[in-house]
Amino acid sequence: MNFNPRYHRQVILPEIGTSGQEKLNAAKVLVIGAGGLGCPVLQYLTAAGIGTIGIIDFDTVDISNLHRQILYGNSALGMNKALAAKHRLEDLNPDITINAYPEKLTTKNAVSLFSEYDIIVDGTDNFSTRYLVNDACVIAKKPLVYGAIFKFEGQVAVFNYQEGPTYRCLFPEPPKAGSVPSCSEIGVLGVLPGIIGSMQANETLKIILHLGNILNGILFTYDCLTAQSSSFSIPRVESEVSKAIANAKNFETIDYDVFCGISKISEINARDAFEMNNILFIDVREPHEQPKIDNLNPDYVPLGQLQQYINKIDKKQKIVVFCQSGIRSKKAVEKLLEQEFEHVSHVKGGAMALYEFQTIKEV
Amino acid sequence: MQLTIKYFGMLAEATSVNEEEVQTEVCSVSQLVKKLKHQHPKLSDKNFKIAVDQKLVDQNYMIDSKAEIALLPPFAGG
Numbered sequence: 236m237n238f239n240p241r242y243h244r245q246v247i248l249p250e251i252g253t254s255g256q257e258k259l260n261a262a263k264v265l266v267i268g269a270g271g272l273g274c275p276v277l278q279y280l281t282a283a284g285i286g287t288i289g290i291i292d293f294d295t296v297d298i299s300n301l302h303r304q305i306l307y308g309n310s311a312l313g314m315n316k317a318l319a320a321k322h323r324l325e326d327l328n329p330d331i332t333i334n335a336y337p338e339k340l341t342t343k344n345a346v347s348l349f350s351e352y353d354i355i356v357d358g359t360d361n362f363s364t365r366y367l368v369n370d371a372c373v374i375a376k377k378p379l380v381y382g383a384i385f386k387f388e389g390q391v392a393v394f395n396y397q398e399g400p401t402y403r404c405l406f407p408e409p410p411k412a413g414s415v416p417s418c419s420e421i422g423v424l425g426v427l428p429g430i431i432g433s434m435q436a437n438e439t440l441k442i443i444l445h446l447g448n449i450l451n452g453i454l455f456t457y458d459c460l461t462a463q464s465s466s467f468s469i470p471r472v473e474s475e476v477s478k479a480i481a482n483a484k485n486f487e488t489i490d491y492d493v494f495c496g497i498s499k500i501s502e503i504n505a506r507d508a509f510e511m512n513n514i515l516f517i518d519v520r521e522p523h524e525q526p527k528i529d530n531l532n533p534d535y536v537p538l539g540q541l542q543q544y545i546n547k548i549d550k551k552q553k554i555v556v557f558c559q560s561g562i563r564s565k566k567a568v569e570k571l572l573e574q575e576f577e578h579v580s581h582v583k584g585g586a587m588a589l590y591e592f593q594t595i596k597e598v
Numbered sequence: 599m600q601l602t603i604k605y606f607g608m609l610a611e612a613t614s615v616n617e618e619e620v621q622t623e624v625c626s627v628s629q630l631v632k633k634l635k636h637q638h639p640k641l642s643d644k645n646f647k648i649a650v651d652q653k654l655v656d657q658n659y660m661i662d663s664k665a666e667i668a669l670l671p672p673f674a675g676g
Contacts, residue, residue, distance in 0.1 A: 297639040360676040383673035385607045390673055404670045410645035418675040428676070454654070454670065456606060461616075465604075465670065467665040517672065526619065 239330070242284050255444050256284065260331075262443045265289035265352035265369055267340055269316040271303040271418065271428030272358035272382045272435065278306060279436035281324040284331060285443075288324070289352055292316040304427035340364060342487050345371035356380045356435055360417055362409045363491035369394065371403035373479035374486060378442060382435040385415070387424055389431035392469065393438050395550070401453040403475040412496040413428040427459050455524055500568045501580040503555060505588035516588070517541075517556045519567045524559055526590045530555045538563050541570060550576050557582035557589060599624070599664050603634065607671045612640035628657040630667065646671045 243261075246253050251508045252405040255475040262285050266273050280288055286522070296311045296319055304316075317335040325332050336348070341360075345367060349355055355377050357368050365383070372379040378396035382389065394401050434455070439449050452468045482489055508516075510533060516533035519541060536544045538558070548554070554576060558564040564581035582589060601620045610616045614657055620637075622630065627648050635641045649668040650661060661667070 268676055270676050358676045360674060362672070362674045365674065382604065382676070384675040385673040387672075388607050388673070404649065406645075408645065411643070414645065415672060415674055419623060423675060456670070465668065465671065466652060468653045548648055 237419065241328070241330070244421065245283065246259075250446055251444060258443050259284050260286040262354070263287040263289070263352040264354045264356060264439055265291065265349065266356045266358055266359065267364070268292055268358035268399055268528060269320040270294070270300065270358060270360060271317075271384065271423065271425075272432040273356075274304045274306045274320070275432030276356050276358055276382075276436045276439070277320055277324055278327065279433060280439060281328045281331065281333070283436075283440060284328065285439075287332045287334070287352075289334045289336065289348070290317040290320050291338065291340050291348065291572075292320075293337065293339040299419075303423065303428050305429065314371060324448060328468055333476050340367065342367060342371075342489050342491070344592050346375050346486060349377050352377065354378050354380060354439055356382075357434070359381065359581070360493075362415070363495040363497060366409060366494060368493045370479040370482050370486070370489075373401055373476065374483045378558075380435045380438050382431045384418065384423060384427050384431055387458060387460045388423060389427055389434075389457045389459075390433055391434045391438065391450060391457075392450045392453060393442070393449050396442065396451045396577070398451065398471070400469045400471040401476050401479060403478060404452075404472040405454060407472070407475050408587060409495040413555045414427035416558055424459060430457065430459065467501070500565050500572075502561075502583045503580050505582055505584055505592050506555075508555060508589060509592060510518070513553060515552050515554045517544075517554060517567070519556055519558050519563050520586065524586070526588045528586055528593055530556070530593050531589070533557070538567055541567055545571060545574060545576070548576075550574070552576070553578040558589055561585040599663075601630070601661065601664070602666045604666065604668045606669060607670050607673060609641065609644060609646055609671050612644060613638040617649075620662075624660065625660045626657065627655055627659045627661065629656075630661060634669075641669075644671060 242256050246256050264285050266276050294316050297305045306320050306323045307586050315337040317337045321333045321335040338590045355372050374393045379394040393417050441449050447546050452469045457464045469479045516531040518533040518535050521537050556564040556567045568579050568581045604617050605613050646669045650665050
């Protein structure tokens with residue numbers, strides 16, 4: 236390898252040397268998500284001279300990202316993050332290859348994409364993608380450098396490395412949808428993803444360089460308010476690993492949103508219901524339930540009788556279902572979707588919410 | 599015996615403490631969790647894993663001596 240002064244300060248470390256730099260140059264790392272965690276990961280891996288770096292992110296840069304997503308400035312606002320990150324990183328280090336994938340990571344593209352890289356770094360911000368990434372790493376046999384944050388605390392671990400545990404061995408079940416708030420809902424101190432992402436970059440470099448003690452099957456936690464850190468060992472659970480392996484057969488058809496309990500049912504607000512045209516409204520409550528929402532002129536079909544009723548309806552008909560509070564109507568929508576109705580949604584909050592707006596309209 | 603219980607992430611918010619001491623007889627992890635949920639009802643709908651002396655354990659693990667217990671919730675943020 237030719238002498239490159241860019242890497243001089245790390246090459247003079249006897250633990251790295253020119254042979255270490257050659258390993259870095261030959262390495263291929265894919266970073267999932269170019270957000271709070273992804274930015275510092277990408278910045279340090281690029282600066283260190285990882286030969287090939289992939290960045291996948293479908294999202295665009297928003298001004299509220301800038302306090303922590305340090306690769307972007309005002310000039311990147313509105314740009315796709317993978318492309319904006321590539322643009323910035325090519326200036327930081329033009330000697331490496333950076334592949335930007337401005338798209339969503341899905342079960343359709345994950346395994347083939349992962350196969351092109353040596354190490355996968357998880358900088359995503361939701362549970363369904365985290366389980367998808369874990370399973371795709373198991374299927375493609377790639378180590379996973381995990382990082383996650385919550386307010387002032389962060390977690391780092393290396394999974395699926397040298398027969399070690401997987402993310403499922405740590406958290407077998409996804410938490411109930413909506414029970415763990417995200418950074419956008421609850422906030423985050425900008426420097427925290429900087430610290431946790433830098434640790435992910437560090438683990439990635441150690442794996443490539445065979446240096447030090449890797450957090451293989453160790454959950455490292457850090458609290459930036461107390462500056463306390465802890466490490467917990469995670470045993471490998473074969474039954475959990477085999478769940479990921481079992482998903483290999485029909486991986487492309489698995490819906491990780493459904494696995495994580497995230498509803499795909501489209502919802503409309505009560506206010507909007509009164510403004511819609513050419514809609515078939517269906518009230519799936521029992522006949523005695525009040526108040527009636529006569530302004531919408533709905534068909535009255537209790538949930539138990541829905542099946543007989545829908546046999547008579549055109550599947551292209553736009554349908555909005557409601558019940559008392561919005562729970563039975565979701566079940567009705569699921570039933571309609573199962574039977575391939577194309578345009579079905581339900582009213583959030585049901586008749587109780589509708590009644591409020593009906594009364595306002597009458598006044 | 600005395601156990602030191604450490605709460606992480608949103609669990610510290612749910613219990614309003616980062617750490618507390620709990621007196622208990624020899625018990626399984628699931629029995630301890632039941633006791634903690636009784637003490638802190640807001641833990642009931644939370645998802646977490648338990649570590650005993652820095653090692654993650656399952657629900658059947660028996661806690662039979664003084665130990666440090668950590669309740670670790672999943673984080674999704676990135």
